[in-house]
Amino acid sequence: MYAQERQEHILRAARTAGRVEVAELATELDVAPETIRKDLTALERGGVVRRVHGGAIPVERLGFEPAVAARDVVLTAEKERIAKAAIAELPEDGAVLIDAGTTTARLADLMPGDRELTIVTNALPLASKLAAFPNLNVLLIGGRVRSRTLASVDAWAQQALAGLYVDVCLLATNGVSVERGLTTPDPTEAAVKAAMVKAARRVVLLADHSKVGHDHLARFADLDDVDLLITDSGLDERTAGELAAAGPRVVRV
Known part of the structure; x- marks a missing residue:
């Protein structure tokens, strides 16, 4: 799975569940936790999630509207x-x-x-x-x-x-x-x-x-x-x- 595909999967999971956990995603996607952390960092820079301890939350849950470039x-x-x-x-x-x-x-x-x-x-x-x-x-x-x-x-x-x-x-x-x-x-x-x-x-x-x-x-x-x-x-x-x-x-x- 390419990084973009993995990040889209993570974002979908976050929007569905309201939150994602690094450990669970690493097991599900069969990658190292550090890879998931890098994915979450990329998604946060894109403005679509916010990092929290152990995982991330989609910005919609925090009342933010992602910019058009991020979406x-x-x-x-x-x-x-x-x-x-x-x-x-x-x-x-x-x-x-x-x-x-x-x-x-x-x-x-x-x-x-x-x-x-x-x-x-x-x-x-x-x-x-x-x-x-x-x-x-x-x-x-x-x-x-x-x-x-x-x-x-x-x-x-x-x-x-x-x-x-x-x-x-x-x-x-x-x-x-x-x-x-x-x-x-x-x-x-x-x-x-x-x-x-x-x-x-x-x-x-x-x-x-x-x-x-x-x-x-x-x-x-x-x-x-x-x-x-x-x-x-x-x-x-x-x-x-x-x-x-x-x-x-x-x-x-």
Whole structure:
């Protein structure tokens, strides 16, 4: 197992159990405890865990929101598959709203070059990449830019969205559960996401399995506001069925 694969396994275990122990991970992965400690140090530098005595805790349990650079290197294969599946939801022409997120960001490298689309986004990196496509009309939503997510938020962004109506919204989230719906740590991002949901004819949620079952501070949508949830095969069938019963069609890739 390569170091990146091992670290992704450790992070998944931490998010599932709420904590990981060095000794248990060393036995499970058949490596030296010092190797696990180096992995935990790397994950802490990436901003996704905090070291504690004998192990580590995911930052979500401590009330922190990982920066986009830290989240971008986690579950990369799953995010790639989800983004590829999302491309099939794009119309042949028309308007598409794309939320800021590490999964939605991957759409920039997969966007078809044969469709005349208007892309509306609040994600600065995504807008910058898509602007190079001659067939796309890219509209960047203005507002205050959050350094942690590189997303435009606050009143300007909400006002712009209030006057729009698009064919489909490709939405991101930090957490999704049957009990609480869609949640994110920051209220200003939640307000923009809620406006995106209202501005779209169809809402497609892109969320890897690590987001399922986790709730954050600010709720911005119910599950029945979502038409389609695209996730990865790491989500078990029973949980997928529970989510589908609450509203959206669920596709695991």
